Structures are given as structure tokens and as C-alpha cells.
Amino acid sequence: MCLCHGSLYPEHDLVPSHYATRIGDIDVMVISDGAIPVPADVLGTNVDAADRDATLRGRFLPDVIDWGLNVVVVRSGGRTILIDAGMGSEMPESKRTGRLALRLQSAGIDPGTITDVIATHIHMDHIGGLLDERLRSQMRPDLRIHVSHTDVEFFESPDFSHNTFNGIQDIIRTSSRKFLDAYKNELQPFDKEYEVAPGVVATLTGGHTPGHSVVRVSSGGERMTFAGDALVPVGIECPEWQNAFDHEPEEATRVRVRLLREAAETGELFLASHLSFPSLGHVAVDGKAFRYVPANWAY
Template identity: 30%
Template sequence: MTYHVSRRSLLALGAGLGASTLLGGNALARAAKVGTQSPYFHRFMLGGAEVTVVSDGPLPLGPPKGTFTGATDDEIKKMLTDNFLSPDNIVLEQNSPIVNMGDKLVLFDTGMGTSQAFGSTTGRQQKSMAEAGIKPEDIDAVVFSHAHIDHIGGVVDASGKVLFPNAQYYIAQSDFDYWTDEGKLGSPLKDFVIHARKNLMPIRDRLVFYKDGQEFLPGVQALAAPGHTVGHTMFLVTSEGKSFAFLGDLTHHQILLMEHPRMEFSYDTDPKQAADSRVKMLDMLAANKIPVMSYHYPWPGYGHVVKTGEGFHYLPEPMQMLL
């Protein structure tokens, strides 16, 4: 037997049942709303390593116009609405993996910190770490994908105190030099440079510069993917034969910059080079079926890349709630 259900018939059904029936009677109606959300961390295993993803909070970019270019406004709107996303406000996540290798606890990127350049929902990383039971003084290594404001912002607190006192720090020298250059303080990059200097100069003596292809920590290999910034780098993280790639900002959006990887992003230092890096690295990840962790994808940002014609598709990995 086949049933044909329309929206009108569903509405009629709801009216016939009555509000009290749909709400489960008066008992449920009297229950107070809790108004809280679950803690902002998630764990999974990678070989012998335990990975804890912590959030710095949602990062709203506002309307896509002017930020994502290379497609018409109508095309971008359709891409978003077809995937049940708001066409009026692009909201990114900020997902930082903390990898416990057994002998080292490694954090990738540190969020916005005290900056509220994108609103008040960011700057949550320390709280998320506390919810996950991880103390900042236990972090052995902090690895930066690049020196943009939302990746290096959580090194120091409002008073300038270093929040990861026992860590060694890792970054590409080209990115450090570019974003701490005082000569750029008179340019449109001023706020980014101020924030980079605030967070990176206090740890200058503990910075180690990695090279492309180098395994600079056991199980962590640097893979240069320039364009978003001059030294933007992604990382292959490996434990007991299992790997994932931490993408940093190789691609900011799971639809726009995957379906149309040649689309450009206004925060890229060199948009053409960024698109070249994006296509090259996504091709490699898809061909080798390497899982990915993306800093800006929907929480918790872990999944897979598959090739689809001229573009790519992101498939989120189901969250495993039993370790």
C-alpha cells in the first residue's frame, strides 16, 4: 500500500491531534527549558594516538558576497540553499585537534584568543580544553598552520601571559616573518599584524621553523600548501599506520570551496596560488583516501574527500561515541 503525504495533510494532522497531544500533555509543557549545550570537545582514536578536537567557537563571516568570488551571487546562493545553509551568513567552525601520541601532547592552532574581530562567539579554546580535561600546561607542542588571527590568537591571555608555558612552538618561517613585520602596520593588514605580534613575539625564543616535507615531530609531517598565506602548511598526522591530514585553511567551506575549488576567498594572500594548492592537495587526499580534519568545517570537522567531476565532495565521518 502506498501513502501520499503532502505538507497540507501533515498540517491538518497536527491540527487534529491538538497541541497538548503533540507536546506530550501538560507534564512536558511544565518542564523548564535547560538552555545549555553539550561540552565543545570530541575524541576519537588514530592508531595508538588519542585525538581530542576542541573548539574555539563559531566564526561568523556574514554574507558571502565579496568574501567568496568566482561565481555569481545567484550561483553561490543556490549552492548554499541546496545544502540547507543560510545564504545570508557564512558561519565557520574552529576545530583544533589535540593529539596525544603517548610521549607528546600536540595542539594544532590556537583560535582567536582575545580578539573579537569576528564577534563574541570565538575565543573559547581554553574553556573547551577544560571541558575535555586537558590542562594547557600539559601541552608539549603547539603547531601553527599559519599566522592568521584565528589560528595564533590563543597563545597569550588578555594580560599577555603565555597560556602554554611548557610548549615548544612550530611555524613556517616565511609566515612568521610576514605577519610580524612592523612595516605592515600602516597597511590594511594592521589588525592581523598587531595580533600576530602580540601572540608570537612572547614565544619567539621557543619557535621552531619547520620545512616542507619534514617530520618535525614524531608522527607529524609538514606539507606546504601556500596561497592562503605565504607559508600556509597542512600536516599529515600518523600513528601505528593510521593517518589523517590536518588541512588548516586549505579550504574554508565544505560546499563552496569543495564543489568549486577554483573559487577564490578574499582572505587569501594569493588567491590564484591558494586555488592551485587547494586542487593539488584535495586531488592527492582523494586519490589516497586520506581522512581529513578541517579547521573551519562543521563540527567536529573530521571526514573524507572524494572527487566529483571538476570539484570535490566532503563526507563527514560519523562521530564515534565509544572509544
């Protein structure tokens, strides 16, 4: 048992790791795959560095920000759908990620009951869990994996010329290749939109990657959008900020603003991969900008 700072509890129990809610008749569970420390200077790459740093200090954010790794499990129409699969073992030096198999068990979810996976895009922190034997060995042989055809084509031979991040291109390239090779028979590529189960729709947006998608859940007049990497920390308050991980920075900005406007208009639940767990909240209009309103937890 790994103890942390003298605590009596295992490290993975120090923070909540799963949170359940419902959208109409659809069960939704947000699960944390951990967190990854990311230098703050990958944010706001298109704005003055001093202004960016002042904005981050005003939000009490450090020079290295913990980005959450949120995945979602949805049950609808007799299907159990995993939306994204976390990091797995693709970055072994990151000690606080790759916990999806453990966290699914903790949440009472048998990986063998998962019928479908939706990958919002083919970055290692979204498909890595599917390459990790701790999870992969428990998945069913008839698993269906839904990802946009555009992303499959792009990651057959990825182009990083528009990215400004350094040091992880090789990991992204290697993990995407492993994923496409390992699951070539399970892949169910879609073009623009695909309803995986009643009320669970994957929609191509582009931007973050050319084939990046979001997932919308709707039932009984209620809605939720899982925005994947369409926005990252400070992305709601500063939607014009580009970040070093976007493959199409200008398009990513347009996608982000469009999604935020839609969420503000509908009042729907809204969450994203890298916001602090469980990331569920609402988007409000704040003058010419947006504001994030965390949802009250239902205990």
C-alpha cells in the same frame, strides 16, 4: 552562569565541543573554539555573484555563515601537540569565540601538559588563544611553537594587497605582531616540512598565506590531514572558488585541489579549521568535482 534562550544549560554546553578519535596509535581530539559569523559574499570572489548565491542557497546556507573554529590536540611519542589555538580575545566583539581554555578543561586536557604548538599560519583566529591570558598563563615555560619560516618572515611586514576583505587587516597585523614579539624565544620555524613527533608532520603549502601549512598524522597505516585554511565552507564542493581571506588566491586554489585529490586517493580522514565541528570526514570524487562524506561518529 550564562543561560541561552531560557535553556537550563550554560551556553557552552548547548553544542558538542570536543570529539576524540585515533589514527593508529596516535590519540587525536578535535576541539571547538566556537564559531564566527562571516558574510557569504567573501566566498566565490572569482565567480559570478548570482551563480555563487544560487549555489549557497542550494546548500541551505544563509547570507551570514557560521564558520567553525576547530583546533586539534594530538598525543604521540610522549608529546602533546596543540594544532592552532583559536581566536582568544583578539576580536572581543565576537561573543562566540575564544573559548579554548574552557574547552580544553572540559575535554580533560591540562594546558600545562601541552609540549608543542603547531600554528598552521599567523592569522588571529589561529594564534589568538596563545595571546589570551586565560590560556597563556597555564602554558609551560618550555613550550615549543612550530610555524613555517616563510609565514614568520611574511608577518614581520605583511602585505594585504591581494586580499579583498575589509575591516580586519589591522587586527591581523596587530595580533601577528604581538604573537611574534611574545613568543620569539619559543618559536621553532621550519622550512618545508618538520616532524614534530612520531607520525605528526607539519608541511608548508602556501596559498592561504605565503607560509600556510597543513598537518599530517599517520600511524599503523591510517592517515589524517588537518588542512587549516586551505579550504573553507563549500571549499570541497567548489574548490575553484577563491575567497577574500587568501593572500595568494591562485596558489591557494592549486593547493586546495592538490590536497583534495590526495585525500580522495588515500581515503584518509580529512578536516579543516572552518568547517562545521568536528569537520572529520572523507573526500570523494564526484565527476569532475569533489564531495565531502562526513565520518560516522564513534559513540
